[in-house]
Amino acid sequence: MQPLRREKEESPAGRLLRLTAERAIRYVDDVGARAVAPAAADLAGLAGFYQPFPFVPCAAAEAIRQLDELGSPATVATTGGRYFGFVNGGMVPAAVAANWMAAAWNQNAALRVMSPVAAELEEVALRWICEALELPLDWAGGLVTCATMANFTALVTARHALLKREGWDVTEDGVFGAPPIEVVVGGEVHASVLKALSMAGFGRNRVTIVEADSQGRMRPDRLPRLAERTIVCIQAGNVNTGAFDPAEEICGAANAEGAWVHVDGAFGLWVRVSPKYAHLARGFEKADSWATDAHKWPNAGYDCGVILVKDGAALRASMGITAAYLEPGARREPMCHTPEASRRARGVELWATLKSLGRxxxxxxxxxxxxxxxxxxxxxxxxxxxxxxxxxxxxxxxxxxxxxxxxxxxxxxxxxxxxxxxxxxxxxxxxxxxxxxxxxxxxxxxxxxxxxxxxxxxxxxxxxxxxx
Structure with missing residues (x-):
C-alpha cells in the first residue's frame, strides 16, 4: 500500500502572490468598463498613503491591500480601450503576464553572467524588431527606458563616430577642443530630441532648424549644406500629425556627404511592418541610427525604449564600461550598449509581446x-x-x-x-x-x-x- 502523498503547503510568499494576482486580475477584467480617469474622491483617497514612516514591519498582505484599495481607483485606465492621450500604448496580455514572471525572476540585465536568459531574450527581441521593420541586420542596439534615452544614446554614438573620423577620441578626451559638429533638425522636431541634444552637449540653441511643411515634415529643399561632421535628425511619425519626414531624399543627400542620419521613430517607425502603411516610412532604412518605443505601438508595457545603430563599434565605445570586478564575455553584453549598467530585464516583456503578436x-x-x-x-x-x-x-x-x-x-x-x-x-x-x-x-x-x-x-x- 502506497503512503498518501501530502500536498506541499503553500509558502507565505506564494499566498501573497496568489492574493495579489487575484487583485490584479480583477483590475484587468474591470478596466475596460470603468471611467478612464479617476474621480475627485479617488484622488483625495491618495492622502491615505501619507503616513509617518512605520517604526515596525507591516504585513505584506496589508501593504498590497492598501496599494489596491487606494491606488487602483486613482490610476488612469491606459490599459483600457478609451485612453487616447500622449501616444501611450496599452499592454498586450502576454506582456502583462511576462512582467509578472520577470518580477518573480528579478534579473539584473547588465551582464550575461548575471542573467543568461535576460541577455538572450534581449538579443532575440532586437533581432526580431530589425526583421519586422526591415532594418539592416548587421545592427547593434539595446533596450533603454524610452525614446528620449534612445535618442540620447544614438546622438552620443554619432558624436563618437564622427569625431573619430577626425582623429579625436571623445570618450577619452571629452568635447573641449573637439572639432565642431553641426546638428540639423526639422522645424517640428520632438522635444525629446532637443532634450537629448542638450544632455549630449550639443545644446538646444546651436542646432540648424530646417523649415517644415504644413504637416510638420522637414523640407528637403531647405536642407543646409551637409558635411562629414553633420548629424541630421529626422522623424518617423510627427507626434501631432503622424507625418513622416521624406527620408529617401534626406538620407540620399546626407549619405552622399558622409553625414550621420538619426531617426526619431518613437511610434511611427513601426508602420514599416504594415503593407498598408509601410510606404510612409520608405527610406528610413538608409539612416545610421534609429530610436523607437516598444511601449507605444507594440504595447509591450512601460518602460521599454529601443536603440539600434549600424556602427556597433561606435555604440560600444560610447557606452562601454570596465572595472576590475567586471568580466564581460566574448558575446554581446547588454550593459555595453546602453547608458545604464544595472537595469531590469525589459527584454522579457518585449520578447513575449513580439512572440504573442507575430508579424x-x-x-x-x-x-x-x-x-x-x-x-x-x-x-x-x-x-x-x-x-x-x-x-x-x-x-x-x-x-x-x-x-x-x-x-x-x-x-x-x-x-x-x-x-x-x-x-x-x-x-x-x-x-x-x-x-x-x-x-x-x-x-x-x-x-x-x-x-x-x-x-x-x-x-x-x-x-x-x-x-x-
Missing part, C-alpha cells in the same frame, strides 16, 4: 488603430468640426472653433471621463489630439468616445462649421 498580429494592431483614427476623423468632420491634419496613421487633430472653446471641450471631456484626450497647439492653433495606440480599443470604444466628444462639444457651445 501578422503586429500588423493588425497597427492597421486597426489607424482605422480607428480614421473613424474619429470622419465622425468629427461629419459633425462639422475641423480636422487640422492629414490623418495618415493614428493621430487626429481637431479644432472646435476658437482656442477658448477648444480648450473648454477638452476639459469637459477629461472631466466626464468616458474617454481621455489631450490638448496641443498645432502651428499656432489650439487643438485636441486623439492618439489611438492600444490593442484594446474596439469599434464600440470609438463609437462611445465619439458620442462623448460630440456631447461635450455641444455642452461647451462649439458651433459646427456647417451651422455658421
Amino acid at each position: 501578422s498580429g503586429l500588423c493588425e494592431l497597427i492597421d486597426q488603430t489607424c482605422e480607428h483614427a480614421q473613424k474619429f476623423a470622419e465622425g468629427l468632420r461629419d459633425a462639422g468640426f475641423t480636422i487640422l491634419n492629414e490623418v495618415v496613421i493614428n493621430q487626429v487633430l481637431v479644432s472646435f472653433g476658437s482656442p477658448e472653446v477648444t480648450r473648454h471641450v477638452i476639459r469637459r471631456i477629461q472631466e466626464e471621463r468616458t474617454c481621455w484626450c489631450g490638448g496641443t497647439v498645432w502651428q499656432g492653433e489650439a487643438a485636441m489630439r486623439i492618439s489611438v495606440s492600444s490593442w484594446a480599443t474596439t469599434a464600440d470604444d470609438v463609437a462611445r468616445s465619439l458620442e462623448a466628444i460630440l456631447r461635450a462639444a455641444r455642452e461647451c457651445g462649439a458651433v459646427p462649421m456647417n451651422d455658421e
Whole structure:
C-alpha cells in the first residue's frame, strides 16, 4: 500500500502572490468598463498613503491591500480601450503576464553572467524588431527606458563616430577642443530630441532648424549644406500629425556627404511592418541610427525604449564600461550598449509581446488603430468640426472653433471621463489630439468616445462649421 502523498503547503510568499494576482486580475477584467480617469474622491483617497514612516514591519498582505484599495481607483485606465492621450500604448496580455514572471525572476540585465536568459531574450527581441521593420541586420542596439534615452544614446554614438573620423577620441578626451559638429533638425522636431541634444552637449540653441511643411515634415529643399561632421535628425511619425519626414531624399543627400542620419521613430517607425502603411516610412532604412518605443505601438508595457545603430563599434565605445570586478564575455553584453549598467530585464516583456503578436498580429494592431483614427476623423468632420491634419496613421487633430472653446471641450471631456484626450497647439492653433495606440480599443470604444466628444462639444457651445 502506497503512503498518501501530502500536498506541499503553500509558502507565505506564494499566498501573497496568489492574493495579489487575484487583485490584479480583477483590475484587468474591470478596466475596460470603468471611467478612464479617476474621480475627485479617488484622488483625495491618495492622502491615505501619507503616513509617518512605520517604526515596525507591516504585513505584506496589508501593504498590497492598501496599494489596491487606494491606488487602483486613482490610476488612469491606459490599459483600457478609451485612453487616447500622449501616444501611450496599452499592454498586450502576454506582456502583462511576462512582467509578472520577470518580477518573480528579478534579473539584473547588465551582464550575461548575471542573467543568461535576460541577455538572450534581449538579443532575440532586437533581432526580431530589425526583421519586422526591415532594418539592416548587421545592427547593434539595446533596450533603454524610452525614446528620449534612445535618442540620447544614438546622438552620443554619432558624436563618437564622427569625431573619430577626425582623429579625436571623445570618450577619452571629452568635447573641449573637439572639432565642431553641426546638428540639423526639422522645424517640428520632438522635444525629446532637443532634450537629448542638450544632455549630449550639443545644446538646444546651436542646432540648424530646417523649415517644415504644413504637416510638420522637414523640407528637403531647405536642407543646409551637409558635411562629414553633420548629424541630421529626422522623424518617423510627427507626434501631432503622424507625418513622416521624406527620408529617401534626406538620407540620399546626407549619405552622399558622409553625414550621420538619426531617426526619431518613437511610434511611427513601426508602420514599416504594415503593407498598408509601410510606404510612409520608405527610406528610413538608409539612416545610421534609429530610436523607437516598444511601449507605444507594440504595447509591450512601460518602460521599454529601443536603440539600434549600424556602427556597433561606435555604440560600444560610447557606452562601454570596465572595472576590475567586471568580466564581460566574448558575446554581446547588454550593459555595453546602453547608458545604464544595472537595469531590469525589459527584454522579457518585449520578447513575449513580439512572440504573442507575430508579424501578422503586429500588423493588425497597427492597421486597426489607424482605422480607428480614421473613424474619429470622419465622425468629427461629419459633425462639422475641423480636422487640422492629414490623418495618415493614428493621430487626429481637431479644432472646435476658437482656442477658448477648444480648450473648454477638452476639459469637459477629461472631466466626464468616458474617454481621455489631450490638448496641443498645432502651428499656432489650439487643438485636441486623439492618439489611438492600444490593442484594446474596439469599434464600440470609438463609437462611445465619439458620442462623448460630440456631447461635450455641444455642452461647451462649439458651433459646427456647417451651422455658421
